[in-house]
Amino acid sequence: MASQHPSMPSTSREVTLYSEDDSDTSYEPSGDSESDTSSDMDDEESDEPSLSSGDEGYLDEWIDGDGSPPDLPFSGKEEVKGDIDPNIEPIGIFDLLFTEVLLTQIVRETNRRGEQLFDESERRKTKRILRWKETDIEELKKFLGLCLLIGNIKFPSLASYWSTNPLYFHPVFGKIMSRNRFELILSVLRFVDHSNVNINDKLFKIRPVIDELIEKFNFYLSPGQNLSLDEAMILWRGRLSFRQYVIGKRHKFGIKLYELCTPEGYVLNVLVYTGKGMIIEPTAVRHSDAVVHKLLNNYINKGHVVYMDRFYNSVELAEKLIKDGTYICGTINMNRKSNPKDLVVKKIKKGTVATKYKGPVLVTKWKDKRDVLMISTKHRHEMVKTKNKRGVEKEKPKCIVDYNTNMSGIDRADQMTSYYSTPRKTIKWYRKVFFHFLDISLSNGHLLYQRVTGKKIDLLSFRNSIINSLFGNSDNQPSRKRKRSEDHYPEPCPLTGKTALKRCRECHSKGVRKRSRYQCASCEDNPGLCVYPCFMNWHKKN
Numbered sequence: 001m002a003s004q005h006p007s008m009p010s011t012s013r014e015v016t017l018y019s020e021d022d023s024d025t026s027y028e029p030s031g032d033s034e035s036d037t038s039s040d041m042d043d044e045e046s047d048e049p050s051l052s053s054g055d056e057g058y059l060d061e062w063i064d065g066d067g068s069p070p071d072l073p074f075s076g077k078e079e080v081k082g083d084i085d086p087n088i089e090p091i092g093i094f095d096l097l098f099t100e101v102l103l104t105q106i107v108r109e110t111n112r113r114g115e116q117l118f119d120e121s122e123r124r125k126t127k128r129i130l131r132w133k134e135t136d137i138e139e140l141k142k143f144l145g146l147c148l149l150i151g152n153i154k155f156p157s158l159a160s161y162w163s164t165n166p167l168y169f170h171p172v173f174g175k176i177m178s179r180n181r182f183e184l185i186l187s188v189l190r191f192v193d194h195s196n197v198n199i200n201d202k203l204f205k206i207r208p209v210i211d212e213l214i215e216k217f218n219f220y221l222s223p224g225q226n227l228s229l230d231e232a233m234i235l236w237r238g239r240l241s242f243r244q245y246v247i248g249k250r251h252k253f254g255i256k257l258y259e260l261c262t263p264e265g266y267v268l269n270v271l272v273y274t275g276k277g278m279i280i281e282p283t284a285v286r287h288s289d290a291v292v293h294k295l296l297n298n299y300i301n302k303g304h305v306v307y308m309d310r311f312y313n314s315v316e317l318a319e320k321l322i323k324d325g326t327y328i329c330g331t332i333n334m335n336r337k338s339n340p341k342d343l344v345v346k347k348i349k350k351g352t353v354a355t356k357y358k359g360p361v362l363v364t365k366w367k368d369k370r371d372v373l374m375i376s377t378k379h380r381h382e383m384v385k386t387k388n389k390r391g392v393e394k395e396k397p398k399c400i401v402d403y404n405t406n407m408s409g410i411d412r413a414d415q416m417t418s419y420y421s422t423p424r425k426t427i428k429w430y431r432k433v434f435f436h437f438l439d440i441s442l443s444n445g446h447l448l449y450q451r452v453t454g455k456k457i458d459l460l461s462f463r464n465s466i467i468n469s470l471f472g473n474s475d476n477q478p479s480r481k482r483k484r485s486e487d488h489y490p491e492p493c494p495l496t497g498k499t500a501l502k503r504c505r506e507c508h509s510k511g512v513r514k515r516s517r518y519q520c521a522s523c524e525d526n527p528g529l530c531v532y533p534c535f536m537n538w539h540k541k542n
Helices: 039-045 090-097 100-119 137-152 158-162 171-176 179-188 207-220 287-295 315-323 341-345 398-406 408-419 429-453 459-471 505-509 534-541
Strands: 226-235 253-261 267-272 305-308 327-331 353-358 361-367 371-376 383-387 393-397 490-492 518-520
Touching (some): 090 429, 090 459, 100 137, 100 179, 100 207, 158 171, 226 398, 226 429, 253 287, 253 408, 267 429, 315 361, 315 371, 341 361, 361 393, 361 398, 371 398, 383 398, 393 398, 518 534
Parallel strands (some): 226 305
Antiparallel strands (some): 226 253, 253 267, 383 393
């Protein structure tokens, strides 16, 4: 009936070597993370001149050697903060992230929108909104639980979850909330008063949720030394000024996110791309530099190592961050102006390495199948032994091995949210962003729960536990006595003695003596009922 999710594939992002087109990785994240391929970013990259033999004023200060990285002690501590009870249940973790304050604001703004539409119903002539009544936190939790359950179970349409067709029938949905009520709440779901427009913030419709959740993500986990920074994508095909077109992807349109993660996939910080000029950062030349500085705002001067791909890395950024007490490591575009020119054009044989360093910055060129260029302020040149998927041992530069190990955090976070993605296609963009952050909260909460309790639990089981708690009980199997009349079926009364008639239970309750040829096949005692209207009326009451 419901589709089964496959086991999670490997999340390691292995660097493949640069060819002439400078592509840097063979890993294709499962849905939608993509670096340096969106149309707006291509325009931004053109702001930086390419390296060529005719560049004037080019000063080659690079030296042959293994590099001399500074020793920056890591002053942070990898730990869960907030004195969380080690016996906490999954719903307790959810409540830490989706606080009563946040839920109260969502309820208030949703009710505000519902009342506005109800007052406008005469002009709009919509029948659905005439059924609107105020929601509350208890009902909102049930609504969110259904949204999460929809992410767990893949049906072809939203209506299918409430279908009585045996192919799709799932009784929990109708038991928790009617389809009409669910769709009504979904249609008026709001997070801020839209009449207070902030023309300087394209995300004002969802800003309170983003800020609140990111604050909680940062508060409850102090990360270890290694961090990864990359892009993710929320699929979106509707009209939106900051929608991105991603070249060469199955899903080409969406809302782009920049994320800072731990290697395990815990999301620490998120920036939603809203177009050029989204960040005013006078110390950063390129847009990507501004993104990096913004995401790392709470983590500089602590000795962190930030792993990034070639879209972000540059010699200038490396030098700036090392002054801010932060290492970087990752692939780098061959045509960056400040690259060591002779190293970029140097021809090397397969399996060989060439290096150049300038101060704390080491640039490594290595050739296996193709050329790859790496930049690091953390590493000296060092070769280490590794094994590929077939168990064949080979040597690689340590900076590449560490990059492959630590750069998988974004991909792992994307996979965890994409497997159980909650929203449907036909919703407003800001609701889509909300549901994506809801999924991130579940993924982060899952990692927090395992750290706090020491229990190993898969993400699906963690989600199921929270869904049950949001529904208000621990066992959501439907009761044997189903209340909806459409779940019950009339059948001819069996022949008993000389007649096949039964007293109509509904008529009898009204003092009317009447017998029927039909009984309910679903109820335990098979009461006799007139087909219309007694069959429906009796089940509504009982």
